[in-house]
Amino acid sequence: MARPVEFDENKVLTNAMEQFWKEGYEASSVQKLLDCTGINRGTLYNSFGDKETFFKSCVDQYNRLSEKQIETTLGNSALQPWEAISAYFDEILVNTSNKHRGMGCLLVNSLCESVNYDKEIKKVIRSSQALVRKPLLARVKQAHKAGKVKKGISPEFATDALLNSLFGARVNARDGKNAKQLKALVDFTIAALRK
Amino acid sequence: MARPVEFDENKVLTNAMEQFWKEGYEASSVQKLLDCTGINRGTLYNSFGDKETFFKSCVDQYNRLSEKQIETTLGNSALQPWEAISAYFDEILVNTSNKHRGMGCLLVNSLCESVNYDKEIKKVIRSSQALVRKPLLARVKQAHKAGKVKKGISPEFATDALLNSLFGARVNARDGKNAKQLKALVDFTIAALRK
DNA sequence: TTCAATATTGACCCAGCATTCAAGCTGCGA
DNA sequence: TCGCAGCTTGAATGCTGGGTCAATATTGAA
Numbered sequence: 209m210a211r212p213v214e215f216d217e218n219k220v221l222t223n224a225m226e227q228f229w230k231e232g233y234e235a236s237s238v239q240k241l242l243d244c245t246g247i248n249r250g251t252l253y254n255s256f257g258d259k260e261t262f263f264k265s266c267v268d269q270y271n272r273l274s275e276k277q278i279e280t281t282l283g284n285s286a287l288q289p290w291e292a293i294s295a296y297f298d299e300i301l302v303n304t305s306n307k308h309r310g311m312g313c314l315l316v317n318s319l320c321e322s323v324n325y326d327k328e329i330k331k332v333i334r335s336s337q338a339l340v341r342k343p344l345l346a347r348v349k350q351a352h353k354a355g356k357v358k359k360g361i362s363p364e365f366a367t368d369a370l371l372n373s374l375f376g377a378r379v380n381a382r383d384g385k386n387a388k389q390l391k392a393l394v395d396f397t398i399a400a401l402r403k
Numbered sequence: 404m405a406r407p408v409e410f411d412e413n414k415v416l417t418n419a420m421e422q423f424w425k426e427g428y429e430a431s432s433v434q435k436l437l438d439c440t441g442i443n444r445g446t447l448y449n450s451f452g453d454k455e456t457f458f459k460s461c462v463d464q465y466n467r468l469s470e471k472q473i474e475t476t477l478g479n480s481a482l483q484p485w486e487a488i489s490a491y492f493d494e495i496l497v498n499t500s501n502k503h504r505g506m507g508c509l510l511v512n513s514l515c516e517s518v519n520y521d522k523e524i525k526k527v528i529r530s531s532q533a534l535v536r537k538p539l540l541a542r543v544k545q546a547h548k549a550g551k552v553k554k555g556i557s558p559e560f561a562t563d564a565l566l567n568s569l570f571g572a573r574v575n576a577r578d579g580k581n582a583k584q585l586k587a588l589v590d591f592t593i594a595a596l597r598k
Numbered sequence: 599t600t601c602a603a604t605a606t607t608g609a610c611c612c613a614g615c616a617t618t619c620a621a622g623c624t625g626c627g628a
Numbered sequence: 629t630c631g632c633a634g635c636t637t638g639a640a641t642g643c644t645g646g647g648t649c650a651a652t653a654t655t656g657a658a
Contacts, residue, residue, distance in 0.1 A: 210604035211654040232516045234429030319577050320515035321427045372588045376571030382514050393567045400595035406624045406635045
């Protein structure tokens with residue numbers, strides 16, 4: 209009945225996501241977003257809303273990427289708990305392009321840039337982080353039940369320690385550390401928790 | 404011979420540093436910097452140069468703060484190596500105002516915001532991080548010589564692991580975790596390295 | 599073929615950005 | 629007391645920011 213969309217929504221979201229991921233929210237001007245997506249100014253506002261709304265859609269796109277990484281690792285029932293956890297970290301830190309590795313984590317970056325310091329976006333970031341924490345905690349609990357976690361460490365704390373190590377690694381990734389160095393850092397944390 | 408300066412340079416730098424620390428480089432407009440420092444537009448440009456130069460001066464101010472924290476902890480020869488290291492982390496994560504804790508680390512934030520993604524400021528940030536790494540490494544080496552580091556762990560790696568944990572904690576601090584939770588995270592890393 | 603519905607386009611808006619500068623002010627040396 | 633070096637001031641500048649909109653294009657249905 210009406211004119212169909214011409215742009216590829218997935219490509220637009222992916223390109224814009226990478227722009228935000230690399231340079232952050234504030235430094236990503238609408239003009240830069242238009243350049244990297246190839247769409248027109250009006251099209252952006254018409255189809256994706258204002259900059260903040262568009263950013264949230266890009267975070268959703270990032271979460272979809274995240275979920276894929278989780279599915280094949282933490283969500284792979286063929287893997288033992290610690291193998292799954294290790295595979296997940298490998299997926300993020302090792303089996304990724306140098307480009308993506310060097311950009312760190314969009315959620316960590318956004319938290320540190322503090323997009324609109326005390327506004328709504330912070331909530332989005334937090335709930336996105338839960339997407340990782342939940343399946344990670346599930347695996348740690350599994351390991352815990354199997355007696356594969358060092359004594360005196362609760363599954364919740366072990367999960368926090370793993371995430372803390374991962375956050376650090378992703379800051380270090382942005383600082384230029386290579387895959388091997390980053391892997392060594394998270395492997396050390398795993399070794400400290402695992403029995 | 405001429406009119407003397409009226410503003411307190413130290414206060415100006417401290418206030419501006421906190422503005423950059425809290426909201427990042429891009430979101431800290433010159434107007435916001437004028438508001439929080441109380442100086443005039445022309446005065447800023449006359450006495451501190453442009454925004455980028457001013458930002459670097461604020462990073463210097465942050466480094467001075469950092470050096471003070473290092474002096475009384477890592478630099479305190481009355482303390483044993485691990486006690487000094489632990490005291491340093493306490494100083495950053497526990498013995499600090501809720502306000503400052505919640506802002507994380509200016510250097511980590513800047514790295515994640517990626518101020519001018521591939522420009523000169525990144526160098527400033529990196530050399531500033533060396534200010535912490537050097538005395539920390541010295542203490543770890545001391546512990547290593549005294550046989551107080553777990554077998555098979557080099558002082559360099561142990562230092563990187565500590566810094567990784569600290570980076571993670573400062574991201575988590577920005578996410579709202581409290582002093583106790585943050586301390587538990589770095590303490591866990593220390594315990595994993597210490598013998 | 600016509601028309602309603604929606605997508606696309608880029609010129610346009612103005613608020614806010616970083617930066618400059620000419621004029622005014624202040625206090626010390628002469 | 630006067631002159632002037634140099635700090636202070638805020639209006640002015642040009643540019644870029646995010647956001648709007650009327651005109652145009654493209655489709656399917658009638």
